[in-house]
Amino acid sequence: MEKKEAITIQDIARKAKVSPSTVSRVLNDTVPVASDKRDAVLAAVKELNYRPNLIAQNLVRGKSMVIGVLTQDTASPFYGQIHQGIEQGLTGSGYQPMFVIGNWQVSEELVALETLMMRQVDGIIILGGNIPDERIKEVATEIPLVMTARWVKGLEQQCLQVDNVKASYDATRHLIELGHRHIIFVMGLPSIGDTLERQKGYYQAMQEVNLDIDPQLLVIEGNFTQLSGLLAIEQLLNRKQFFSAIFAMNDEMAFGAMLALYRHGLRVPEDISLVGFDDQDHTAYTIPPLTTVRYPMFDMGFMAAQSILKLIQGQAINLPLLPTQLIVRESTMRYQQ
Amino acid sequence: MEKKEAITIQDIARKAKVSPSTVSRVLNDTVPVASDKRDAVLAAVKELNYRPNLIAQNLVRGKSMVIGVLTQDTASPFYGQIHQGIEQGLTGSGYQPMFVIGNWQVSEELVALETLMMRQVDGIIILGGNIPDERIKEVATEIPLVMTARWVKGLEQQCLQVDNVKASYDATRHLIELGHRHIIFVMGLPSIGDTLERQKGYYQAMQEVNLDIDPQLLVIEGNFTQLSGLLAIEQLLNRKQFFSAIFAMNDEMAFGAMLALYRHGLRVPEDISLVGFDDQDHTAYTIPPLTTVRYPMFDMGFMAAQSILKLIQGQAINLPLLPTQLIVRESTMRYQQ
DNA sequence: ACCATATTTGAAACCAATGTCAATTTTCGC
DNA sequence: GCGAAAATTGACATTGGTTTCAAATATGGT
Numbered sequence: 230m231e232k233k234e235a236i237t238i239q240d241i242a243r244k245a246k247v248s249p250s251t252v253s254r255v256l257n258d259t260v261p262v263a264s265d266k267r268d269a270v271l272a273a274v275k276e277l278n279y280r281p282n283l284i285a286q287n288l289v290r291g292k293s294m295v296i297g298v299l300t301q302d303t304a305s306p307f308y309g310q311i312h313q314g315i316e317q318g319l320t321g322s323g324y325q326p327m328f329v330i331g332n333w334q335v336s337e338e339l340v341a342l343e344t345l346m347m348r349q350v351d352g353i354i355i356l357g358g359n360i361p362d363e364r365i366k367e368v369a370t371e372i373p374l375v376m377t378a379r380w381v382k383g384l385e386q387q388c389l390q391v392d393n394v395k396a397s398y399d400a401t402r403h404l405i406e407l408g409h410r411h412i413i414f415v416m417g418l419p420s421i422g423d424t425l426e427r428q429k430g431y432y433q434a435m436q437e438v439n440l441d442i443d444p445q446l447l448v449i450e451g452n453f454t455q456l457s458g459l460l461a462i463e464q465l466l467n468r469k470q471f472f473s474a475i476f477a478m479n480d481e482m483a484f485g486a487m488l489a490l491y492r493h494g495l496r497v498p499e500d501i502s503l504v505g506f507d508d509q510d511h512t513a514y515t516i517p518p519l520t521t522v523r524y525p526m527f528d529m530g531f532m533a534a535q536s537i538l539k540l541i542q543g544q545a546i547n548l549p550l551l552p553t554q555l556i557v558r559e560s561t562m563r564y565q566q
Numbered sequence: 567m568e569k570k571e572a573i574t575i576q577d578i579a580r581k582a583k584v585s586p587s588t589v590s591r592v593l594n595d596t597v598p599v600a601s602d603k604r605d606a607v608l609a610a611v612k613e614l615n616y617r618p619n620l621i622a623q624n625l626v627r628g629k630s631m632v633i634g635v636l637t638q639d640t641a642s643p644f645y646g647q648i649h650q651g652i653e654q655g656l657t658g659s660g661y662q663p664m665f666v667i668g669n670w671q672v673s674e675e676l677v678a679l680e681t682l683m684m685r686q687v688d689g690i691i692i693l694g695g696n697i698p699d700e701r702i703k704e705v706a707t708e709i710p711l712v713m714t715a716r717w718v719k720g721l722e723q724q725c726l727q728v729d730n731v732k733a734s735y736d737a738t739r740h741l742i743e744l745g746h747r748h749i750i751f752v753m754g755l756p757s758i759g760d761t762l763e764r765q766k767g768y769y770q771a772m773q774e775v776n777l778d779i780d781p782q783l784l785v786i787e788g789n790f791t792q793l794s795g796l797l798a799i800e801q802l803l804n805r806k807q808f809f810s811a812i813f814a815m816n817d818e819m820a821f822g823a824m825l826a827l828y829r830h831g832l833r834v835p836e837d838i839s840l841v842g843f844d845d846q847d848h849t850a851y852t853i854p855p856l857t858t859v860r861y862p863m864f865d866m867g868f869m870a871a872q873s874i875l876k877l878i879q880g881q882a883i884n885l886p887l888l889p890t891q892l893i894v895r896e897s898t899m900r901y902q903q
Numbered sequence: 904a905c906c907a908t909a910t911t912t913g914a915a916a917c918c919a920a921t922g923t924c925a926a927t928t929t930t931c932g933c
Numbered sequence: 934g935c936g937a938a939a940a941t942t943g944a945c946a947t948t949g950g951t952t953t954c955a956a957a958t959a960t961g962g963t
């Protein structure tokens with residue numbers, strides 16, 4: 230609270246009767262220093278409780294030791310897991326993440342990104358968002374950059390991806406194998422990258438078996454929130470659409486769907502089978518526990534972090550397609566009748 | 567990726583044929599500058615795509631424009647909401663939050679805190695954690711600091727709090743008014759600040775009516791995870807303990823409890839009433855929707871942010887006791903015989 | 904016009920560190 | 934014990950900005 234004068238390397242030098250250069254040398258252990266002076270410096274450091282000023286260090290070294298993370302939402306468990314992965318992927322490296330938030334608004338994302346650049350971050354990780362591809366490409370020429378949950382043509386090497394089509398195909402296929410034919414797909418906003426790919430996987434699986442049903446009729450749109458899932462199913466039920474299973478594009482919408490079914494006296498899975506997507510923390514504890522697709526959020530963050538570090542060190546990176554996995558729990562069962 | 571030479575204020579000065587001082591002046595608008603030179607500077611800035619180096623700026627100004635946030639967990643929705651609040655409370659101020667993670671480990675928390683200090687953050691917000699009070703007090707003498715979800719004697723002015731006792735009393739009281747007398751309290755780790763207070767509120771309410779029942783027998787311990795809630799109830803059920811209601815200290819444990827009850831064929835609320843704590847995003851979408859206590863996570867973050875800004879500006883702060891609210895949904899009902 | 908005052912401008916110091924370079928000291932071979 | 938090579942050390946420039954101070958220029962009153 231008080232404005233105590235910060236102690237600098239000068240103070241240490243004076244106290245230890247050496248030059249600032251020498252202090253720097255013992256602190257960074259760059260060049261051997263006579264042990265008596267070394268001890269004097271260390272003693273002075275301890276006594277004055279000296280703490281190097283990273284800002285000055287960063288200025289002279291030309292690095293900030295910060296990795297900027299342009300994200301969209303800190304409160305969602307989905308992004309939270311990615312953040313966790315990033316954080317862990319960075320521990321021990323000396324780099325700190327700095328999270329800036331875009332809220333899915335291009336304008337906000339642009340200023341957030343600009344903030345990172347001004348702070349001279351040493352690398353940038355972009356998570357989703359709506360910022361124009363062009364801008365990303367520009368930035369990528371200036372600074373190491375990787376992104377996840379997003380795909381930019383021309384920067385394929387720097388996009389960390391999941392095989393959404395296959396993941397979605399697998400989930401749909403699971404329902405088909407249980408005998409379901411009228412499977413509702415609750416999609417998300419088409420502007421978000423993953424949506425179209427997951428829709429594609431759904432169509433693929435459906436078209437393999439449902440030659441006489443038009444799957445287009447079974448697709449309804451939500452905006453990723455629980456409420457939108459609930460509303461979508463309500464609407465379906467009200468117009469007496471027939472279906473025996475639901476595949477929601479994320480867990481939240483599946484939760485909403487679950488509540489809508491409950492409100493209408495429909496049981497999961499006896500009456501309707503339900504599959505989610507993401508495998509959020511909570512899915513194992515819904516009633517009944519939800520069958521879903523495990524999306525490797527933590528791993529994505531972790532790998533993004535490790536990759537950016539490699540890029541900074543000038544190493545080449547080779548981003549794998551991260552695997553998803555269908556987790557069968559208790560919200561799906563064989564179609565009855 | 568490439569190491570393009572960054573352009574500095576010198577480059578602008580040269581291009582605009584003025585001195586660096588003048589460039590600084592037009593950029594910061596501190597002193598009027600003749601309009602022709604001004605235009606020349608602005609033109610050069612635009613043409614060279616100049617971006618001020620915040621590190622240099624911070625060094626000379628002696629501020630980092632960063633608020634350090636020592637938190638414990640980025641992935642939990644509970645902390646996520648607080649982070650969101652902090653982020654929003656800081657927007658427009660020019661300050662950025664920097665989150666560092668302690669994982670509830672004192673050693674990690676200490677280094678995380680040290681990192682913040684070395685980075686010369688202008689203020690610190692501490693969220694929970696196990697760092698010794700003494701250390702917090704030391705830091706508080708050096709730098710503006712506020713904390714939430716934590717209480718340090720001697721720094722009461724800087725602790726943003728919720729009336730846990732009352733919140734917990736209210737929740738218990740709600741069950742009592744519904745006729746319940748054997749109410750299980752699922753507590754969290756006693757090392758975490760809130761735990762004891764909430765336990766106190768529970769006892770208070772219980773002792774008002776249950777003069778013949780020893781509420782101590784009804785308290786079981788969890789560690790805040792869903793699994794621990796599940797296990798606790800399993801155990802209870804296995805030893806045939808009688809109860810008609812459960813009050814869990816956080817929503818996660820309530821979710822776990824819910825599943826345990828479901829596994830044993832017990833219905834909520836017909837057989838057992840259940841109350842959670844926090845009002846996480848998800849609680850409105852459990853089956854049935856969960857009665858819980860709304861904990862103002864976002865507001866806490868927001869207010870913490872605003873307060874730290876005030877402290878930095880040398881203003882006094884007066885932290886209110888934030889209100890909680892019982893949200894009655896569908897997991898509680900009148901005790902049936 | 905002329906001088907006093909006000910405004911604009913640039914040179915130079917400064918922020919807190921690092922690292923180059925040259926001077927000084929130490930080590931070591933003979 | 935002496936000279937050359939090696940090791941240690943300090944002075945100083947540097948990083949990219951801001952700000953003080955004084956010089957240069959512009960303004961205004963008479």
